[in-house]
Amino acid sequence: MDIYKFLITPAEATQMHGPHDRIVMSSRVRLARNLKDAAYPGWAKKPERIKILETIRPAVESLPEMKDAFSEAMDNLGALDKQILVERHLISREHAAKSSGSGLVLNREETFCVMINEEDHLRMQALRPGLQLRQAWSAIDQFDSQLEKKLDYAFSNELGYLTACPTNLGTGIRVSAMLHLPGLVLAEQINPIIQSVNKLGLAVRGLYGEGTEALGNVFQVSNQMTLGESEATIVERLDKVLLQIIEHEENARQTLLEKKTKTVFNHIGRAYGILANAHSISSKETMNLLSLMRLGVDLRLFPEVDRSLVDELFIITQPAHLQKQFSDKLSAEERDLLRSDMVRERLKNVSRPSVKPLKTGN
């Protein structure tokens, strides 16, 4: 099956709402699990990996949550399909690099996504729009409880769930949220915030996770420690920290509007100007400018524009998504031309930012 046809359309994806989704784009809880008597994927030879996949995949498919799911071995997915899954934040870049002996099971609603033989035998994730860490944890907890009846997990009373990398040992949990923080970036408060979040033992990463830059002012915040604390404690701490970051971001936006009005209008106006008029634009520049436009929408500088317009562009201007819409293989230069055409077309009825913003708020 074509993954692009299975996936929720970008337009539909922008209609999924959750608490605080002005700032929190999505919440995710991931659990790492492994089978008791098998080598980890990075060390197992191909026949063993295939055996593991054949054990795990039917078990995952049999769960009621996975009814009508998309289930495929990674070697049956093309490079472009894999890249699309990365751009939708459904699989890691590491998993996209896998082929024979690895697999993916994704449910129709895109609320559960399981990577088989990534770094661990099982990486199961629950995804939710907006800030919904508790809901995501409870969903993946139940999912895992059903799965443990069908699979023999590697577990020790002392060390908990045994994982390929010692950094995931214990609960095997990674709780994370994707945040849009243009206010803190413009106000130059982002670095101290990142540092204090780090001090709490939490990691801050870029748009596509580990080792990536914060394109479009999007940051991922997640726990780092997995051993010696319960899942609930980790979820609660992250939730508390995220609420504080949200507050800081809101304050930064308010302060910018009051004290640095010209700077903000300048940034947003230029972003609009380039996006609406460029004839060649890279993916990176597009994202960074769309981020400013999204801020403009939040600040009501574009009163007639819905945020979903910007959010959809955010998805469809990414390289693989763009490529997918055209049958011929495109070079980066050709993509930049087509991307700018697409953005201009979408923004053609959007008037320039009004310099008398209404009060902020939802």
Next chain:
Amino acid sequence: MQCSVCKEKTATVFLTHIENDKMHKVNLCEDCAKTKGVDNPTTFSLADADLLLGLGAAQEITQTTGGVDLKCPRCGFSQADFKKSGRLGCPECYQVFAEGLEGLLKTMHKGTRHVGKSPEALRQSRENAEKLKSLQKKLVKAIESEDFEQAAKLRDELKDMPPRPAEPAKK
């Protein structure tokens, strides 16, 4: 989380560096971060993460095992492999390399004992084992104090306990 360099103070600076698909993580306390010149993460390139890690993970294993190249009997994974990848070969490896891993886990995590979810079957067998122990203790006490009525009750309760499942393979 402990500082990976001085192993004394709490780490507050966390560096992650990816090179050739290999991930390096270094946790430093504020003082060590300053002496290593990494207190400003925006300018530090992290190219020398390996150097910093020289006192960290893999090295530590070598030290504690006296330089002998330990190998996991289950999967054949060696500590040299761990040094290379930062990942283990199979679940069994945690027992094989337990000694060397302990220090590493201390620098990495909140604690070294698992707290939180455990598979239901294991949880139940553990709870049963605990209940069994406490009933047996009470029974001994009842007999000692010649409370035979209580002892009979406890004996019946013990009889009703589910048969002890085979202990999960644990050291």
